[in-house]
Amino acid sequence: MPAKRLPTLEDVAARAGVSRATASRVVNMDPRVGSAAREAVQTAVTELGYRPNRNARSLVRPEPDSIAVVVPEAEDRVFTDPFFASLLASITQSLADSPVQVLLAMGQPGNSLKIERYLRGGYTDGAIVVSHHRDDHIWQVLTETRLPAVYVGRPYVGDVGIPYVDVNNHAGGRLAAEHLVTAGRRCIGTITGAMDMAAGEDRLAGWRQGLHEAGLPDDLVEHGDFSSESGAQAVARLLARQPELDGLFVASDLMAVAAIHELQGRGIRVPEDVAVVGFDDSQAAQLTRPPLTTLQNPVAQMATTAVSMLMGLLEEQPASSVVLETELVHRASA
Amino acid sequence: MPAKRLPTLEDVAARAGVSRATASRVVNMDPRVGSAAREAVQTAVTELGYRPNRNARSLVRPEPDSIAVVVPEAEDRVFTDPFFASLLASITQSLADSPVQVLLAMGQPGNSLKIERYLRGGYTDGAIVVSHHRDDHIWQVLTETRLPAVYVGRPYVGDVGIPYVDVNNHAGGRLAAEHLVTAGRRCIGTITGAMDMAAGEDRLAGWRQGLHEAGLPDDLVEHGDFSSESGAQAVARLLARQPELDGLFVASDLMAVAAIHELQGRGIRVPEDVAVVGFDDSQAAQLTRPPLTTLQNPVAQMATTAVSMLMGLLEEQPASSVVLETELVHRASA
């Protein structure tokens, strides 16, 4: 099979009987070209199926920025978890009218090399990194290469010199605990998120503090990883440990919905027997039965904030991290 | 504000006191470079925060292919509709281990110019286009530029010389009608998908044929657009027209779930009063109450098929369209 050679501007020019300069002008819609030459070039273009070589063009002409949205999670997870889904929707939407190209890069640890190569390779002018796990080293690539970048969700490892936008997870966990306590619950457990993420840790710590302040024990803890299945499994473990459970804070709506299904499947009523508080205020929170009491996660606001921070960074304006407040959305589940 | 000039290889070479050639070799991990030079270059690279100019590099060195997945729909829709979500997940997953870069381009009509410019601009080596509406002219851009491309879902306008992969929507509609008829339903309606899409038309036509064959009327039709809200609204119109409704085929699970909620909200029982058949066999089909009887949409298979068709096209191997079969998944709703 002969190597495929794409037609170049040179080919177009030759076929149209003009110089490369003129051909280039036609392709770029420069008005000052004679109509004869213009038409000759245009037919040559379609006959040859000419597409400009973007690399050559970009080399000489300034290009609109392109940024990468990187999600170090498995592909199915990214599209399945409503948190990521709405975050990505908001990010792309807020950039829809700008000339900025958005590229979505995802992939579990195994493929993080692909992401790193991408970031290092000069393919992109900036990055929004969503979700940071303890063992991700993407931030190192980012600092080494000085690629303008913003995190959504505080990196687990703390300050790495890259600004982030986050929701106050600690306050959220505490509000959840307080709400359950106020509702008269006394045997309160929690299902955590991934413990190698700041959001997982902080929501747990906040919940603990809320129980401490009420003088209640804080040892009824089972770990999830933010996935639906992990929520169902964790509530089963919780029940095995403590059948008296009457209140439950679940670190994400996705897990909470699964946990409620699991409870209901065992004939345990929500909220009568066990009151459940979620986190995120996703769409599912309203649709599930009973509707979920949960903590608002200002996803759209985080998205637009991250975008404008990054846009600023691209213009050399320094950005500082911001933490958005959350509040409890009271529905029927607790 | 001074225009930001990124450090070039020239700068690195100067700082390290070597030639551009040597600097280039170090950056590209060419082994035959003296260790002194190597180190000098490496420190220069990190001190300067040098990132190679991808355009310049690509111009001279062959690059892995990059393909665009284009979804001519609004961003929030793309991430919200489980059909798109799982399709995109499958596509990206099946390309995860290859060097091929995947770029996701979305946007409603208003932004289709941005997509067209992208496709024309030589940014990408091929495209998988998901979902075609009657007024989309993307296929024209594709043929004009001879960009290797594949559709997921037969284009509404028919054969445009671009191969596609699709599910047999007509057969699905017919199976749905047959199932409802067999279940003893006699007053059967349908909520269609978007009628400017082949999937919308074909599912309706199949349903019609099924009812014809049973000697039943096929005029109880209300149009949706595949969105959740449209499903709820359409069922309300159907009920207003025909309170005796006892069977319903809804052209997507997303609409079906919304329709069922609407029915239940009015005290109408599913399946006792109205039997409902969906389409897609999405995750929600299993989770909703009652679990949804629906038609299987082999999304993952369509994704991998589309990918391999496109990969073939990139190597000049012609591809022909394929239509996958569907079958009814029997659950409790009908």
Place this chain on the structure above:
DNA sequence: CTGAAAGCGCTTACAG
């Protein structure tokens, strides 16, 4: 092991 030089495909002042 290292450098001078050519060349990738395009655009754009600069002349005419």
Place this chain on the structure above:
DNA sequence: CTGAAAGCGCTTACAG
């Protein structure tokens, strides 16, 4: 209106 020529930032035979 049009073309010859320079140059964008990189890589890679080709010499040495």
